[in-house]
Amino acid sequence: MKSYKICLIEGDGIGHEVIPAARLVLEATGVRLEFVEAQAGWETFERTGTSVPEATLETIKHTDATLFGAATSPTRKVPGFFGAIRYLRRKLDLFANVRPAKHHPVPGSRPRVDLVVVRENTEGLYVEQERSYLDGEIAIADTVITRRASARIGEYAARLAASRPRKQLHVAHKANVLPVTQGLFMNTVLAEAAKFPEVKTQDIIIDNCAMQLVRNPERFDVIVTTNLFGDILSDLTAGLVGGLGIAASGNIGKEHAVFEPVHGSAPDIAGKGIANPTAAILSAAMMLEYLGESTAAQRIERAVDQVLAEGPRTPDLGGSATTLEFAQAVAKAL
Numbered sequence: 001m002k003s004y005k006i007c008l009i010e011g012d013g014i015g016h017e018v019i020p021a022a023r024l025v026l027e028a029t030g031v032r033l034e035f036v037e038a039q040a041g042w043e044t045f046e047r048t049g050t051s052v053p054e055a056t057l058e059t060i061k062h063t064d065a066t067l068f069g070a071a072t073s074p075t076r077k078v079p080g081f082f083g084a085i086r087y088l089r090r091k092l093d094l095f096a097n098v099r100p101a102k103h104h105p106v107p108g109s110r111p112r113v114d115l116v117v118v119r120e121n122t123e124g125l126y127v128e129q130e131r132s133y134l135d136g137e138i139a140i141a142d143t144v145i146t147r148r149a150s151a152r153i154g155e156y157a158a159r160l161a162a163s164r165p166r167k168q169l170h171v172a173h174k175a176n177v178l179p180v181t182q183g184l185f186m187n188t189v190l191a192e193a194a195k196f197p198e199v200k201t202q203d204i205i206i207d208n209c210a211m212q213l214v215r216n217p218e219r220f221d222v223i224v225t226t227n228l229f230g231d232i233l234s235d236l237t238a239g240l241v242g243g244l245g246i247a248a249s250g251n252i253g254k255e256h257a258v259f260e261p262v263h264g265s266a267p268d269i270a271g272k273g274i275a276n277p278t279a280a281i282l283s284a285a286m287m288l289e290y291l292g293e294s295t296a297a298q299r300i301e302r303a304v305d306q307v308l309a310e311g312p313r314t315p316d317l318g319g320s321a322t323t324l325e326f327a328q329a330v331a332k333a334l
């Protein structure tokens with residue numbers, strides 16, 4: 001039986017609660033996993049002066065996959081501080097941000113939705129090149145699109161679509177207004193997708209995509225888009241299936257991958273033991289899928305759905321279970 005080394009990073013706030021909960025579920029799958037703990041985030045910054053110590057980077061590089069809880073970002077500017085996840089995305093070249101939005105039996109979740117947003121994770125407006133002129137009267141931000149990054153995200157998304165039953169890919173863009181940058185992205189992705197003839201590929205203008213997602217989300221399968229559009233669209237799709245408590249994600253590169261719940265550190269409920277660990281548990285399932293343990297990943301998903309449907313539920317879903325009680329129920333259902 002294969003065994004895997006997993007880097008666990010709790011991070012900040014409810015990360016300290018949802019990661020141990022996810023670990024408990026991972027251990028109940030029977031997959032052979034060795035856990036290595038590492039530190040990152042705001043609390044790490046306060047303790048050590050850096051939000052991602054060198055030792056953490058090394059641990060991530062020498063394990064098979066990483067599960068990350070959440071990191072707090074201060075709203076004020078703090079000298080020397082940088083966001084841990086954004087740093088890891090850049091440093092480890094985690095070029096694909098993968099966010100599934102699938103129906104789960106929770107309030108507000110739209111039936112029959114089963115889609116994935118694939119967001120380009122390394123460029124676009126997120127190159128963070130901003131400046132202002134004339135005493136702040138004019139501000140300019142650069143957006144960078146390269147053929148290389150568009151091709152690899154296009155290939156990733158097309159391969160993902162090919163592996164799914166409906167084999168459908170939408171390339172969401174704004175090439176009608178920005179033919180140079182968005183046009184390069186769209187054409188490059190379409191060219192990559194053409195190498196997968198079994199995939200039905202279609203381009204769609206981003207604003208129309210947003211409207212169609214609200215009206216007929218069940219029509220979509222895989223959607224690939226640029227960085228900022230993907231940021232917005234994937235929050236929209238998380239909202240379609242029940243919101244932050246259950247939204248999972250993966251940051252995937254050629255050699256490394258970091259999986260994390262979409263929610264933040266939720267300082268308002270941290271330390272109370274009431275955070276919903278579903279998003280972290282589903283992120284752990286995505287991680288198993290990435291490692292090639294699809295059966296275990298699907299078993300986790302089914303167990304989560306069973307507990308979400310039958311209870312116990314955490315307070316955000318109207319229940320009174322603690323984080324640990326929910327995780328124990330999922331482990332038992334497994």
Ligand code: ATP
Nearest residue numbers: 071072073244245263264265266268269275276316
């Ligand atoms: P951060 O700066 O780390 O992003 P935040 O204040 O933006 O923190 P989020 O984690 O983004 O907080 O959460 C927004 C809201 O959703 C908060 O009220 C939080 O309590 C709630 N929330 C987020 N995640 C969960 C969860 N897993 N279980 C229950 N409630 C959650």
Ligand code: MG
Nearest residue numbers: 263264265266
């Ligand atoms: Mg937040």
